[in-house]
Amino acid sequence: MSAAGMQALAEATISEHEGVRYLHLGTPWVQGAMRLRSPQRIELEYVQRMMAWLLWFDASEVRALRAVQLGLGAGTITRFCHGVLRMPTTAVEINASVIAACRHWFRLPADDERLQVVHADAAQWVASPAHRGSAQVLNVDLYDHDAAAPVLDDEAFYAACRDVLADGGVMTVNLFGRDARFEHTMRRLERVFGARWLWSLRPTREGNTVAVATRARPWPERDVRLVRAAAIEDRWGLPARKWLRIVRPWTTRDA
Numbered sequence: 001m002s003a004a005g006m007q008a009l010a011e012a013t014i015s016e017h018e019g020v021r022y023l024h025l026g027t028p029w030v031q032g033a034m035r036l037r038s039p040q041r042i043e044l045e046y047v048q049r050m051m052a053w054l055l056w057f058d059a060s061e062v063r064a065l066r067a068v069q070l071g072l073g074a075g076t077i078t079r080f081c082h083g084v085l086r087m088p089t090t091a092v093e094i095n096a097s098v099i100a101a102c103r104h105w106f107r108l109p110a111d112d113e114r115l116q117v118v119h120a121d122a123a124q125w126v127a128s129p130a131h132r133g134s135a136q137v138l139n140v141d142l143y144d145h146d147a148a149a150p151v152l153d154d155e156a157f158y159a160a161c162r163d164v165l166a167d168g169g170v171m172t173v174n175l176f177g178r179d180a181r182f183e184h185t186m187r188r189l190e191r192v193f194g195a196r197w198l199w200s201l202r203p204t205r206e207g208n209t210v211a212v213a214t215r216a217r218p219w220p221e222r223d224v225r226l227v228r229a230a231a232i233e234d235r236w237g238l239p240a241r242k243w244l245r246i247v248r249p250w251t252t253r254d255a
Contacts, residue, residue: 062087067136069090071140133166201248
C-alpha cells in the first residue's frame with residue numbers, strides 16, 4: 001500500500017491458508033491475496049469489483065487502454081491488467097518491501113515494454129504534470145497497515161487523479177461503505193468529478209465499497225451494459241452481471 005510521504009513504512013509479511021497466500025503489513029489485516037493454483041485469478045471480492053470499470057468500455061477497446069494502479073497491494077490488479085487484459089500498465093507503490101514481496105511471493109513479473117512498477121509516493125506521482133492525461137483507467141487502493149481509512153482522501157488528491165485521466169477515462173476507488181467517511185469521500189469526489197459522473201457498487205460483506213468516477217464517460221445504455229457484462233464474464237471470468245445489479249448512481253445527499 002501507499003502513503004502520503006516516504007516515511008518509515010511497515011514491512012510486508014506473508015501468510016497462507018487453504019491454498020491462498022496473503023499479504024500483510026505487520027498486522028492481521030489483509031492487504032491482498034493470491035490463490036496459488038490460479039495466480040491470475042482475482043481472489044478478493046472487492047478487488048474484483050475494482051475491475052467494474054470494464055463495463056464503461058467495449059471489450060475490443062481494452063488492450064489499447066493504459067491502466068494505472070495507485071497502491072500495489074499483492075499485485076492482483078497489476079497482474080490482471082498486464083497479464084490477462086494485456087494492457088500497458090503502471091503501478092505506483094511507496095513501500096519498497098511491498099514491491100519486493102510482490103515480485104518474490106506474488107508472481108509479479110519484471111518490468112517490460114507494457115509494465116512499469118514505480119517506487120514513489122502516489123500523491124506526488126499524480127501531481128506531476130508529466131502524467132496528466134496519461135491513463136484511461138485508474139485504480140486507487142491506498143491503505144496503511146491498519147487498513148482503517150484511505151491515506152490519501154482529499155479534494156486536491158482526487159483532482160490530481162482526474163488530471164491523470166484522459167478524457168473519457170474511468171477511476172475506481174476502494175472505500176469502506178459502512179464507515180461515516182464514505183459519505184465525506186463521495187462528496188469530495190462529487191465536487192471534483194460532478195455527481196453526473198459518479199457511481200458506487202453496494203458494499204461487500206466486509207464493508208468495502210468501490211466508487212467509480214469518470215471523466216465525462218456516461219453509464220452505457222441497458223442493452224450495451226448487458227452485452228458488455230456477458231463479454232466480460234466469457235472472456236475474463238469476472239462476475240460482471242452481478243455488478244450490473246449493484247451499481248448505483250450517486251445522488252447528492254442533504255448536508
